[in-house]
Amino acid sequence: MRIAVCIKQVPDAEGRLQVAADGKWIDEDEIKFVINESDQYALEEALTLTEAHGGEVVVFSLGPDRVQDALRKALALGAKRAVHLADSAFHGGDAHATARALAAAIRSEEFDLVLTGAQSDDAGYGATGSMLAGLLGWPHAWLVMGLEVDEGGGSAKVTREMESGMNEFFRLQLPAVIEVQAGLNHPRYASLKGIMQAKRKPVDRPTPADLGLVADEVGMAGSRLEIVDVAFPDSGVGAQIFEGDPATAAKALIEKLRNEARVL
Amino acid sequence: MAKSIWIVMQQREGKLHRMSREAIAAGQQLAAMVGGTASAVLIAGDDALAAEVAAYELEAVKVAASPALVDYTPGAFVGALGSAIAAERPDYVLFPHTYQSVDFVPRLSQEVGAALVPETISFEMVGDEVIWKRPILGGKLQSRVRVKGEGTVFATLQSGAFPVDSAAAATTPAAVQAMALGDLVADREILGVEQAGDDEVDLTKADIIVGVGRGVGGPDKLGPLEELAERLGADIGASRPVIDNGWLPRDRQIGSSGQTVAPKLYLAVGISGAIQHQVGMKGSSCVVAINKDKSAPIFGISQYGLVGDLHELVPALNAALAESE
Numbered sequence: 001m002r003i004a005v006c007i008k009q010v011p012d013a014e015g016r017l018q019v020a021a022d023g024k025w026i027d028e029d030e031i032k033f034v035i036n037e038s039d040q041y042a043l044e045e046a047l048t049l050t051e052a053h054g055g056e057v058v059v060f061s062l063g064p065d066r067v068q069d070a071l072r073k074a075l076a077l078g079a080k081r082a083v084h085l086a087d088s089a090f091h092g093g094d095a096h097a098t099a100r101a102l103a104a105a106i107r108s109e110e111f112d113l114v115l116t117g118a119q120s121d122d123a124g125y126g127a128t129g130s131m132l133a134g135l136l137g138w139p140h141a142w143l144v145m146g147l148e149v150d151e152g153g154g155s156a157k158v159t160r161e162m163e164s165g166m167n168e169f170f171r172l173q174l175p176a177v178i179e180v181q182a183g184l185n186h187p188r189y190a191s192l193k194g195i196m197q198a199k200r201k202p203v204d205r206p207t208p209a210d211l212g213l214v215a216d217e218v219g220m221a222g223s224r225l226e227i228v229d230v231a232f233p234d235s236g237v238g239a240q241i242f243e244g245d246p247a248t249a250a251k252a253l254i255e256k257l258r259n260e261a262r263v264l
Numbered sequence: 265m266a267k268s269i270w271i272v273m274q275q276r277e278g279k280l281h282r283m284s285r286e287a288i289a290a291g292q293q294l295a296a297m298v299g300g301t302a303s304a305v306l307i308a309g310d311d312a313l314a315a316e317v318a319a320y321e322l323e324a325v326k327v328a329a330s331p332a333l334v335d336y337t338p339g340a341f342v343g344a345l346g347s348a349i350a351a352e353r354p355d356y357v358l359f360p361h362t363y364q365s366v367d368f369v370p371r372l373s374q375e376v377g378a379a380l381v382p383e384t385i386s387f388e389m390v391g392d393e394v395i396w397k398r399p400i401l402g403g404k405l406q407s408r409v410r411v412k413g414e415g416t417v418f419a420t421l422q423s424g425a426f427p428v429d430s431a432a433a434a435t436t437p438a439a440v441q442a443m444a445l446g447d448l449v450a451d452r453e454i455l456g457v458e459q460a461g462d463d464e465v466d467l468t469k470a471d472i473i474v475g476v477g478r479g480v481g482g483p484d485k486l487g488p489l490e491e492l493a494e495r496l497g498a499d500i501g502a503s504r505p506v507i508d509n510g511w512l513p514r515d516r517q518i519g520s521s522g523q524t525v526a527p528k529l530y531l532a533v534g535i536s537g538a539i540q541h542q543v544g545m546k547g548s549s550c551v552v553a554i555n556k557d558k559s560a561p562i563f564g565i566s567q568y569g570l571v572g573d574l575h576e577l578v579p580a581l582n583a584a585l586a587e588s589e
């Protein structure tokens with residue numbers, strides 16, 4: 001099986017966020033970046049599948065130069081090759097524009113399956129994978145918690161998460177785009193050997209023209225959505241905060257829970 | 265020209281999803297704002313359900329009725345809505361932001377060439393354009409977006425963002441119309457539905473819950489939280505990453521994919537307060553947040569908060585409780 005996995009590099013959930021000077025995104029200077037959480041599970045699933053069925057995994061990522069770190073990490077984990085859509089014409093796109101670029105890159109090879117994460121932890125469109133499937137003309141499933149490729153590889157049994165702790169099951173024809181939800185497996189750690197090997201694995205950097213795209217179909221120019229500004233939510237009245245050292249704050253809180261809220 | 269707004273209902277076995285009513289409220293609001301009319305689209309509903317929707321103030325209720333639409337598949341839903349949207353070109357189409365919508369709406373938007381604003385929490389008119397607000401970075405920030413270019417705009421509407429109560433009832437019921445349907449091809453062979461976890465722990469009846477978040481840092485750090493739960497007579501619940509990482513079993517998960525709880529006291533420890541977690545616990549009478557980041561969204565829905573390192577604060581709470589016992 002040849003499997004394409006789309007991974008996005010996103011700000012670390014732990015990082016302190018600040019609004020950038022132009023007010024349109026966060027300040028990226030001081031923060032750490034990681035592979036998007038659900039994409040880590042997508043990559044693990046792809047690696048496990050190729051271990052069981054044979055084949056190889058190719059990772060695709062669209063983003064600036066820093067994205068190389070994410071791709072190297074994926075190569076260290078076991079991906080065979082990487083494709084980096086690094087050209088600045090690709091950047092700043094909405095889900096439609098990003099899907100268009102990824103679809104063109106994926107279409108220039110043959111794959112049996114494309115795996116993506118269910119949702120990016122920064123933009124959070126929850127849409128790129130399904131749009132990609134539409135562009136490829138393949139079936140798709142969003143929020144997948146289980147994937148079993150049938151004997152022969154022509155179809156797969158999919159478990160999809162529903163609201164309130166239920167799962168639904170169905171069978172899909174392959175090739176398909178599967179949008180993986182966090183939690184469906186246990187992502188591995190990179191080995192030292194893997195990290196060494198990753199240094200020699202190829203990373204392609206096609207331009208829009210290489211993929212038969214014109215620059216204004218992708219990136220910001222190819223997007224229908226444009227960010228006006230970003231801001232911290234106005235959290236309203238908000239919580240009553242107890243200051244001071246931990247012991248004092250803890251005592252004050254317990255006192256309020258007993259005598260004001262009366263919940264203890 | 266008057267704008268046309270469609271509001272796509274989600275239903276299951278003849279019952280409207282709560283968020284379908286929220287979507288009606290939002291659609292009416294948008295119609296008033298941009299100057300236009302709102303119609304509901306009902307997929308595979310019976311007459312009783314159509315009449316229920318028609319009781320809201322709407323231009324029409326468009327019913328897409330076909331045996332191929334009874335069981336949800338994205339192929340059939342995209343086929344049904346896609347041909348109707350291509351033929352009638354509504355200006356806006358609103359959907360509840362449910363797991364079902366997120367499965368098929370992006371694909372539908374791609375097929376009909378509509379712009380998509382996912383997870384809208386509000387919209388406003390600025391000059392003569394609609395500006396949409398949506399959460400980014402797990403709800404830690406919000407972005408306002410505008411839509412460029414011509415053509416239909418889709419938006420999915422986040423749970424709880426548009427109160428059901430504000431949906432206006434009709435004086436005379438809206439007209440119910442059958443929708444013309446294109447080719448409906450199921451692209452999934454449906455096999456069944458099942459409970460996800462073991463479902464051994466029922467948190468819905470708990471009086472007090474200690475909610476454990478990723479900020480706790482690992483399964484070896486749970487001790488002081490377990491002690492806190494014991495001192496309070498509380499049950500332990502968790503956010504999704506805690507479960508995904510295997511620190512606690514899946515039947516402890518609270519949120520849109522887990523249990524919906526409403527205890528009298530909920531202590532959110534090391535939980536940022538993403539919407540998918542909030543929908544599972546915001547019915548709690550009293551919420552206390554313990555977090556080192558004072559801009560974490562959880563503080564916005566909490567009555568009380570402690571800002572600092574939970575590894576110091578939780579033991580301090582245990583000591584304070586021990587002292588006052």
Ligand SMILES: Cc1cc2nc3c(=O)[nH]c(=O)nc-3n(C[C@H](O)[C@H](O)[C@H](O)COP(=O)(O)OP(=O)(O)OC[C@H]3O[C@@H](n4cnc5c(N)ncnc54)[C@H](O)[C@@H]3O)c2cc1C
Nearest residue numbers: 477478479503504519520521534535536540541556557574
């Ligand atoms: C379709 C879908 C369904 C989902 N369903 C659910 C669901 O059912 N339930 C759910 O919970 N989530 C769900 N999620 C995930 C959700 O979006 C969030 O990612 C998740 O709730 C975040 O969990 P968290 O708050 O524990 O982690 P984070 O967002 O990483 O927050 C950790 C918090 O801990 C704080 N912290 C870190 N260290 C310390 C310390 N030493 N002391 C004090 N504070 C500290 C940080 O400041 C931060 O606020 C779902 C997501 C999707 C896309």
Ligand SMILES: Nc1ncnc2c1ncn2[C@@H]1O[C@H](COP(=O)(O)O)[C@@H](O)[C@H]1O
Nearest residue numbers: 006007062116117119120125126127128
């Ligand atoms: N810039 C990108 N590069 C690679 N994959 C991406 C990119 N943006 C989105 N994706 C993929 O699409 C999924 C959904 O992203 P989103 O639609 O932004 O929520 C992610 O989990 C990734 O797998």
